[in-house]
Amino acid sequence: MSFAWAKPYEPKSGFMRWLDERLPLPRLVYGAVGGGYPVPRNLNYFWNFGVLAGVFLTIQIVTGIVLAMWYFASADGAFNSVEHIMRDVNGGWVIRYAHMNGASFFFIVTYIHIFRGLYYGSYKAPRELVWMLGLVIYLLMMATGFMGYVLPWGQMSYWGAQVITGFFSAFPLVGEPIRIWLLGGYAPDQAALTRFFSLHYLLPFVIAAVVILHIWALHIPGSGNPTGVDVKDEKDTLPFHPFYTAKDGWFGAAFIGLYAIFVYFAPNYLGHPDNYIPANPLSTPAHIVPEWYYWPFYAILRAFTVDFILPAKLWGVLAMFGSILLLFFLPWLDKSPVRSGSYRPVFKRFFWILVVDVLILGWCGGAAATPFYIALSQLAAAYYFAHFLIILPLISAFERPLPLPNSISESVLHGEKKEAAPAGIEPRTTTVAGA
Amino acid sequence: MLRFILGLVGLGFAGVLLISFFVGMSNYVTSPPEPTAEEEFHLHPKHLRLASDGPLGKFDNKQLQRGFQVYKEVCSACHSMSLVAFRDLAQIGYNEAEVKAIANQWQIEVPSTNPETGEPATRKALPSDRFPSPYANETAARAANNNALPPDLSLIAKAREGGAAYVYSLLTGYRPQPAELLKKFPAAKTPQGLHYNPYFANLNLAMPPPLTTNGQVTYAAGNPAPTVDQMAKDVAAFLVWTAEPKLQRRHASGIAVVIFLLFASILAYFAYRNIWATQKRKVRVTGALDPKNQAKSARAKAKQGVAG
Numbered sequence: 001m002s003f004a005w006a007k008p009y010e011p012k013s014g015f016m017r018w019l020d021e022r023l024p025l026p027r028l029v030y031g032a033v034g035g036g037y038p039v040p041r042n043l044n045y046f047w048n049f050g051v052l053a054g055v056f057l058t059i060q061i062v063t064g065i066v067l068a069m070w071y072f073a074s075a076d077g078a079f080n081s082v083e084h085i086m087r088d089v090n091g092g093w094v095i096r097y098a099h100m101n102g103a104s105f106f107f108i109v110t111y112i113h114i115f116r117g118l119y120y121g122s123y124k125a126p127r128e129l130v131w132m133l134g135l136v137i138y139l140l141m142m143a144t145g146f147m148g149y150v151l152p153w154g155q156m157s158y159w160g161a162q163v164i165t166g167f168f169s170a171f172p173l174v175g176e177p178i179r180i181w182l183l184g185g186y187a188p189d190q191a192a193l194t195r196f197f198s199l200h201y202l203l204p205f206v207i208a209a210v211v212i213l214h215i216w217a218l219h220i221p222g223s224g225n226p227t228g229v230d231v232k233d234e235k236d237t238l239p240f241h242p243f244y245t246a247k248d249g250w251f252g253a254a255f256i257g258l259y260a261i262f263v264y265f266a267p268n269y270l271g272h273p274d275n276y277i278p279a280n281p282l283s284t285p286a287h288i289v290p291e292w293y294y295w296p297f298y299a300i301l302r303a304f305t306v307d308f309i310l311p312a313k314l315w316g317v318l319a320m321f322g323s324i325l326l327l328f329f330l331p332w333l334d335k336s337p338v339r340s341g342s343y344r345p346v347f348k349r350f351f352w353i354l355v356v357d358v359l360i361l362g363w364c365g366g367a368a369a370t371p372f373y374i375a376l377s378q379l380a381a382a383y384y385f386a387h388f389l390i391i392l393p394l395i396s397a398f399e400r401p402l403p404l405p406n407s408i409s410e411s412v413l414h415g416e417k418k419e420a421a422p423a424g425i426e427p428r429t430t431t432v433a434g435a
Numbered sequence: 436m437l438r439f440i441l442g443l444v445g446l447g448f449a450g451v452l453l454i455s456f457f458v459g460m461s462n463y464v465t466s467p468p469e470p471t472a473e474e475e476f477h478l479h480p481k482h483l484r485l486a487s488d489g490p491l492g493k494f495d496n497k498q499l500q501r502g503f504q505v506y507k508e509v510c511s512a513c514h515s516m517s518l519v520a521f522r523d524l525a526q527i528g529y530n531e532a533e534v535k536a537i538a539n540q541w542q543i544e545v546p547s548t549n550p551e552t553g554e555p556a557t558r559k560a561l562p563s564d565r566f567p568s569p570y571a572n573e574t575a576a577r578a579a580n581n582n583a584l585p586p587d588l589s590l591i592a593k594a595r596e597g598g599a600a601y602v603y604s605l606l607t608g609y610r611p612q613p614a615e616l617l618k619k620f621p622a623a624k625t626p627q628g629l630h631y632n633p634y635f636a637n638l639n640l641a642m643p644p645p646l647t648t649n650g651q652v653t654y655a656a657g658n659p660a661p662t663v664d665q666m667a668k669d670v671a672a673f674l675v676w677t678a679e680p681k682l683q684r685r686h687a688s689g690i691a692v693v694i695f696l697l698f699a700s701i702l703a704y705f706a707y708r709n710i711w712a713t714q715k716r717k718v719r720v721t722g723a724l725d726p727k728n729q730a731k732s733a734r735a736k737a738k739q740g741v742a743g
Contacts, residue, residue, distance in 0.1 A: 041714065083518050083590070086681070093681040094688070238714060246710040250703035257696035264689025265490045268593060276594035276678075277586075286636065306455045319448050326444075332437055342726045371463050378456035382449040389445025393438045402729045 038237035040225035046116040056106035063099040073197035078153035097267040107293035121339030128331040147196040154275035228339030236408040295365030299377040336396035472623035480597035496528035502673025515568035518589035583641030592678040606667035
């Protein structure tokens with residue numbers, strides 16, 4: 001795939017040759033994440049988060065399979081089975097906390113990965129499908145995370161399920177029957193819990209399958225890079241292995257260290273205390289909040305408070321789904337030919353406003369629905385929609401981007417030399433060591 | 436066309452949000468929300484320092500045993516602790532004989548069946564039993580407590596905002612209702628059968644003050660004096676343990692794991708530096724091609740009115 005100079009796989013031993021002739025799996029791996037995948041040489045650390053997302057998906061699948069050996073998907077027994085894992089199963093507490101915090105960290109790295117894509121224009125041609133498959137993964141993650149949060153059958157599990165499936169009842173006529181059909185009853189109960197468990201076990205494997213498509217589609221044009229300039233020749237790239245495996249290796253170990261700090265020293269920091277109270281259909285918690293990674297969307301949902309033509313609740317649900325679905329149109333909303341935000345002075349400012357805006361939405365979504373937070377989330381949500389659907393198309397039409405470097409290696413070499421150079425200079429063929 | 440349609444969608448959502456915002460604002464101005472007694476008089480938990488706090492925190496078994504004594508002599512009259520077994524007490528320093536004796540002498544017996552007749556019966560608790568509930572069921576618990584349900588205490592330190600500090604503050608927070616509150620919110624007078632406690636979310640708590648007098652529980656020699664404050668601290672510490680008996684183990688393995696990962700990432704970092712030593716390591720665009728410098732010169736040019 002990708003570039004002409006990509007090294008073909010050469011079996012190093014008789015056995016590997018034998019295997020390669022019959023089942024070219026080593027060849028596939030070599031071409032996907034080995035020495036046979038040329039990667040732009042100028043990637044910064046934001047390009048490590050894709051691999052990290054894969055690492056956290058793996059952690060979630062492994063810990064989840066082990067938890068499922070002890071977990072009981074029963075409305076009477078689920079809560080106590082989780083506590084049994086925490087108290088009496090050997091090492092159960094670490095597996096359960098690793099899974100709980102693994103979900104949060106999977107979302108943290110995915111959000112950084114998504115915002116990296118937004119800043120560096122990773123959604124632009126020819127990587128539109130890479131971006132859209134990524135969004136499919138993200139939607140599947142949200143569904144999986146939600147259903148996983150229901151499984152311990154604590155108060156927030158139960159009421160979260162109640163609220164989120166309640167979205168469907170916002171739709172006229174068909175809404176309520178759909179909600180009842182999804183839950184298998186009028187309220188979350190045994191039927192809902194069992195099917196959520198079944199789907200929570202299934203969807204991660206669907207995610208893994210879409211991840212394969214995501215990487216496959218990525219490998220056709222190859223990875224993007226911080227300049228956004230296309231790879232021109234071999235000097236622009238380095239083989240994935242050993243260069244980026246080494247970089248991912250150390251950064252991954254350090255990031256897993258951060259994750260370990262949460263697992264071992266603040267395992268409940270990202271959770272909600274109410275989920276340590278067993279589910280009680282007769283007692284509604286004072287503030288029902290979803291997990292932190294849904295807060296921006298929860299804020300958008302709650303921001304609609306006026307029945308303007310449509311009921312406010314329907315507006316909220318449409319906007320919440322719309323806020324993610326609009327990202328599928330991003331490659332066509334932003335038609336600037338320059339990919340990297342580094343060369344787009346106007347875009348760059350609005351990008352950072354968007355980052356702050358989403359953080360504000362998250363802050364509002366996690367807070368109680370007081371007039372202050374509702375008003376703030378209304379302004380922030382209005383900006384969110386305006387940013388993607390109005391501002392971004394306008395910027396891409398009017399903005400004058402800065403001149404781009406002629407090639408990746410030119411930008412790198414001149415970076416090292418730290419001096420001005422006329423455009424169109426011959427890139428040096430020898431690499432500058434160390435510096 | 437697509438951009439035009441999507442732009443209209445964006446205008447629609449943003450417009451409805453702005454309408455919502457202005458309607459909300461005008462409602463707020465014309466009828467501002469009334470202040471409530473909860474908002475003004477609810478207090479955040481007091482500071483509580485326990486041996487189990489922090490990444491190196493360990494349980495203080497002597498304190499946990501005192502806390503267990505408070506649970507046994509005071510709390511257990513109303514509160515169950517269904518996730519903890521008598522055998523678990525071995526983890527806080529009781530030996531096998533003591534655990535057996537505690538189970539055997541427990542006031543409430545464990546539901547069982549008569550082996551001869553098969554009829555429901557009760558028997559003395561065994562170390563393998565979990566703490567039996569003081570009430571047969573929820574209805575009985577509510578009937579005995581003015582329709583309030585005493586929560587199970589096993590997980591209480593994890594199930595409340597503030598954790599152990601909240602438990603400690605609640606137990607020591609009972610006081611007469613402030614005159615200021617009654618003056619400002621006459622309707623918020625604590626109803627009959629409830630008790631004023633500013634650490635409780637709605638200020639009025641069904642539980643009567645459980646720890647009322649110093650020396651209510653007699654501690655063995657060599658322990659601090661059983662003041663209300665000390666007893667509250669001890670039982671809060673005990674409830675941290677019941678909520679997460681593996682906490683100390685978690686801290687100990689956490690230190691090892693984090694040190695290991697620190698070493699692993701340092702080694703991996705040097706490996707990375709070594710591998711990249713022959714290549715361009717840093718990916719910096721500086722000099723004339725640095726976008727910052729380019730922006731600077733573009734601005735300077737614009738100022739001087741030079742094109743390009």
